[in-house]
Amino acid sequence: MVKRLAASSKGSMLDLEREQRTRAQQKQKKTELMQAIDQARVGKIRPYVKFQWPAVQLDEWQWDILESLFDPTIRRVFVKGNTGCGKGAAAGIACCIYFHIWSDAKIIITRDSMKMAQKIAFGEVDKWWREMAIKPPGALQISGVYDNKQHSITLANPQHIEGFRGAHSPHVLFWFDEATAPNLEDKYKLANTQAKKFLALSNPSTLSGAFRDAFPIVEPDKTQTILDQYGKTRCITVSGWECTNVKEKCLEQPVAPVGGVEIAGTFYPHGTPIEKMHFDQCHPKIPGQTCYDEFMALLHDSDPLIRNVYALGKFPDQDPDKQVILPEWLVEPIRFWRRWNQLWLRASQGNHPLARKLLNGILPVEGFGLDVAASRYGDTSVLAVGGRYGIRAIHECQFSDTQQTMWWVLETALDYGIDLKQGAVPIAIDWGGGYGNAVGDPLKKLNVHVIEVHGNATSDLDSQKYANKRAELYGEAGRRLDPAGDFRMIPFGIPDNDRLKAELIAPAKIYSGHDGEKYYITPKGRRGADENFMGKTLREMLGRSPDRADAVVYCLCALRDQGRRRLIVA
Template sequence: MKSTDNHQILFCERLQRDRAQAEQGTDLQSAINLARTGQIRNYVQIQWPEVQLDDWQWDILESLFDPTIRRVFVKGNTGCGKGAAAGIACCAYFHIWDDAKIIITRDSLRMAQKIAFGEVDKWWRLMKIKPPGQLLTSGIYDHKQHSISLANPKHIEGFRGAHSPHVLFWFDEATAPNLEDKYKLANTQAKKFLALSNPSTLSGSFRDAFPSVEADRTQTIVDQYGKTRCITVSGWECTNVREKCLEQPVAPLGGIEISDNFYPHGTSIPAEHFIQCTPRIPGQTCYDEFMSLLNDPDPLIRNVYALGKFPDQDPEKQVILPEWLVEPVRFWTRWNRLWHRATDNRHVKASKLLNQILPVEGFGLDVAASRFGDTSVLAAGGRYGIRAIHECQFSDTQQTMEWVLETAFSYGIDLKQGFAPIAIDWGGGYGNAVGDPLKKRNVHVIEIHGNSRSDFDSQKYANKRAELYGEAGRRLDPAGDFRMIPFGLPDNERLRAELIAPQKIYSGHDGAKYYITPKGRRGADENYQGKTLRETLGRSPDRADAVVYCLYALRDQSRRRLIVA
């Protein structure tokens, strides 16, 4: 009798289990069908019922599964949980499409395996109902048309041949320089593209994916690839920060209130109160960590690593930082009224005083071809800064030459006496058309050949053009060798944009020597994949070029005087 009862009990339990599995399978298939239309929440809640996600993490998942959105770019603060959302997305994408090919890459293959695929491994193991496929140390394999694999950023093979209706590329730490040339290859293969990074760059494919205006606002844009979802995550949007969870039992900056008790910064928090502040989402950055970043004296740390914003400047890449131009423009503006009195009203005393404060001792000329719409630019300046930027556009080089002589004479300088130098770009083929006739008139012309070897510091500068901008930066650096000597720059927004646009492109193995961003495709290295200055600015950097040529003319003149002395 007992044996019969036991069999009945086992039979009923098996029946209930089979029925539950059948119902669960029905629910899962329904969730998969919804996920294919972009409604991913039911699927995630079935597979990871205990997971807690922030609204922006749901945004990543829903955008990635939205059939109308091809690419998703995410930038955010340190430790917000971008990788967790990506790990869940990869597991879900692999399950809902039986022909899914997922390729994961990062700045190095080792870090891709350890960090990015580590997230996939973690969420795969936590899935309630696992899809077919074998979990390996560096991927998941079901069959040739259904797999998750890693791509080595050192080679391009991993970014080719991924032919399938459902190919997903995940670029982690997507601002890495060695991934730049992989973007185009991946985009030719990808049906879905996911890129994550801290926004610590001013240029490159990751930055270019975000709009130039309101780049720090979450939005969907339309670009050459279709719809791209651009998501920005601030530390304030993280659950652990919003609910003031703490990593350590010590009051953070600004203090904290727990159960009507206020703890000033640095004081210990007793266990009975600290337990109320434990992290809600394991592994996500906490309030105390966030506050330390938010109060860092470096604005780069505050904006990039705490608030997820693109920086205003990048000390690692920019040759001339925007903050270096603040005081020179202020110095120039301080004497702007005097400048107007000297030039407009022919005020003799004002002219003499201005010549002492901002003397004109040399010139820099960028000669443009009128048929391309550019203007010729002449920078006039001396040891204490650039007095003025002059522009003209004539139909022939003879007129340009006469304009140069007349403009110099307006400062009391007769270039034909051969004392004041003028540096002219010889590389474009137009500078010599003005420079050679000036030489015949005894003008002290200095030829600029941008691609020639640096004769100042060939260990630092890969060519002359890098030297010109690098030494201009050294003159402008408020903490550099010339910090005690004032310097003025015209309050010209175009000039400012052009001066800060060039970035360092390191060459060689020592990481010290660099080129700078090329002006245009003509003459640029064929391996260069980034935007040229003309593409970034929408014009040639003629004003900035004229300024650095002028500074070079002054340096060259100083060296000649030292040699003669």
């Protein structure tokens, strides 16, 4: 009996000691957590992450995302990177932390579709929430987390604007996943009016839009902090080479990748099976992150778009889905014009009239395009001279009044042996802004064949494809230059002018129809632009008006009109 009482007393003492030890540990953990929260609030995020996910392994660029997002001086973080690098994992961790450290945090997550926002983006939040050592207050639900009206994580449907309004709180975080999606473009502005913090992730597959505009024009693929109208914005670029699984040459399949791989002193050429004992040493260090063999396959793809965008996280040189005229389309036209120009200079300097006559037949003058500047200050008036086989030259001037511009046009045409007053050769003039008609109306009185170009008018060529005349002008210019298009067997020359080239490739398609076919193009400036347009105008992108490109597409418009007139006469 005495022994049983002694044993019972001893057991109670052990239970009491165990309970006291547990309470002390819990108190210690709570103290550590509060200290970690306090540090996280001022941007020192690593202690909190190590406390909540002690086994987590993150790349330095993932730490950069977290530290930048919680830096009190940085409001927005934009991240572009290679496929499968782990951008979403960092974002999921960030949402869990932000929700925990601020009792009034409102986190809004969106993506290209509600289904994908729930499955992919919120899936990352769900995963990291479940692995937290001490979970925040609130109920984890299928598509969000709810604690109270002032403390929640919700999804915003990109099809409706309502989810991007009314998020009023000192701590609002918007996360845009796959942030280059076209249906998110008009949501950026609303989100930025409410966000205390803003996070946007994407593969950099576009040359235009709000996501691209957040990165600097100079060195957009360099990780850096910039200053914009919102304050400080952190722009992060992730290359596959920066991923742990790639650096450590971890493999997804037991087959040697492109370029081969060396494991434990044994080299396996591309395509050869890898022995199990060696493959076991190559398992991914970070689950779910792209591996060395996957990365090397992308890096050696024949398409430069795949290599640069999906392997190296760089913005593309061109965007076939959005650009009206691709840079590569100008390579042969410029080369063709250079050859012609060299021959013309030699013929002119050597005074060879027969050679000049022959070269005139290669690049004949059959039409003109004129973009009229407002005054002698700022932009220039530009006259494009060309024919069916290309643009012969572009001329620029700045005069104090439109009468001087008119006589300059007539004199320049005479230099090419063309008397515009005979009315045989057309000139297309931009009638918008009130400047073109100041030159065009007097020319009409002199019997010049003037074609009025109204950029906002309905397309008379293909109203199902072009939302207005300006889209038609650039769209048809692109059709003429496309080396795989209808005119692929007919050469065409474009002057070797860097400014002209930059202006031709700058306009992007802005789709207006539900069928994804009908489009406008990037507006020249804020004046006359649609009030819903959120991106940069051509003037903002180029630092000037695209006068040279406009003159060229007007010239092509004049040539098409001339072609139609000939058909009617015939």
